Amino acid sequence: MSLRFGLLGLLTYCPMAGYDLKKIFEDSVNYFWSAQTSQIYRELKLLESSGHVTSVVEPGSAGPNKRVYSITESGRQELRAWLLDTEADIQEDNKNEFLLKVFLSSNIGPQELMGLLEKRLEKYKKDLDRLLSSQSKVAEYKDRFDVERELLFWKISMNRGFHDIQSHIRWAEESIEFLKSLGFSSSQ
């Protein structure tokens, strides 16, 4: 859906190749957005054919040539229009495979569910660690690009990550306690 806007947004920092964009996706936006390289290259072509970015081929610093993309003025306009459009994102769907499992867990029973929840709790705690380490990468980006102005917005979006993970942890712990209070014990 909005991969194109993610790409346009990152290109406002500086011109980049598809490969660079993939990298930045991985260690900045990764908590709330992701994309395959194949998808990124396809999308960049579409953006170029609609005039929102332009590209030039540059000799690669290491290895093959790079196709470096720059955002155009029409691209910036597109981006701003999307950012200000409050209708588009208001009914985004919240698909959560794990919750679907919990909902259908009568098919495996409370003990097995407890096992799933305990495993999940571990995952959430790892997520928290990963988020903390990706925070330290922000400092790195601060040096690589000139992003004084961006820092504020990065902080606010990363902070959402903490709220999110903490609420997951609290819910999982609460649910495990609830099952225990009903006399069930883990299958692990």
Place this chain on the structure above:
Amino acid sequence: MSLRFGLLGLLTYCPMAGYDLKKIFEDSVNYFWSAQTSQIYRELKLLESSGHVTSVVEPGSAGPNKRVYSITESGRQELRAWLLDTEADIQEDNKNEFLLKVFLSSNIGPQELMGLLEKRLEKYKKDLDRLLSSQSKVAEYKDRFDVERELLFWKISMNRGFHDIQSHIRWAEESIEFLKSLGFSSSQ
């Protein structure tokens, strides 16, 4: 991805037609899963061709005929295998269009972001109301099907919804306060 398992799961309650499944999706699983009718009908056909469900055509109580689907033993096995497979759901992606916007908001500035956040906060509060009202529907389902055993799991998954929305509300409020503390005011 796991629409098929959602369908299999609901069919463990009782045999149903595509239309019924769509309805139940809408007012039970809706908070963390959704699907279009066209997708549901397509998926049901696939499930039938792989032997996980069977169907019979019944005269409709009102209007056209119904094709009523029942889960088979192989369908139940599939479902249970998926429920217990902790690898599959562990790296589900968390795409969040709104967070992408926040992350890229240097392109519109803090005042505009504040406006977006305020609008979001309203949406979150509406989400909370909707979740409360869908809770009351659970009671309705309890009567329609024989789902004593299922109630426990419904409660746990619905409870996740509350944790989720509350954390969204807290984050939005905190972020608005943060921007205010920096001397910015809303564009609204």
Place this chain on the structure above:
DNA sequence: GAATTCATGTAACTTGTTACATGATTTA
């Protein structure tokens, strides 16, 4: 000399969305 990283892409596929068509029955 082997593995990893840099760098770009194609092809085939799955999943999800949008728009449309049909026609009966029930409710306002």
Place this chain on the structure above:
DNA sequence: TAAATCATGTAACAAGTTACATGAATTC
């Protein structure tokens, strides 16, 4: 009698995933 609900579907498209191919440069 008009609108909503019941009920099933097709077609075209958009978005996302998986698998694969290529080949140079760097690091171990």
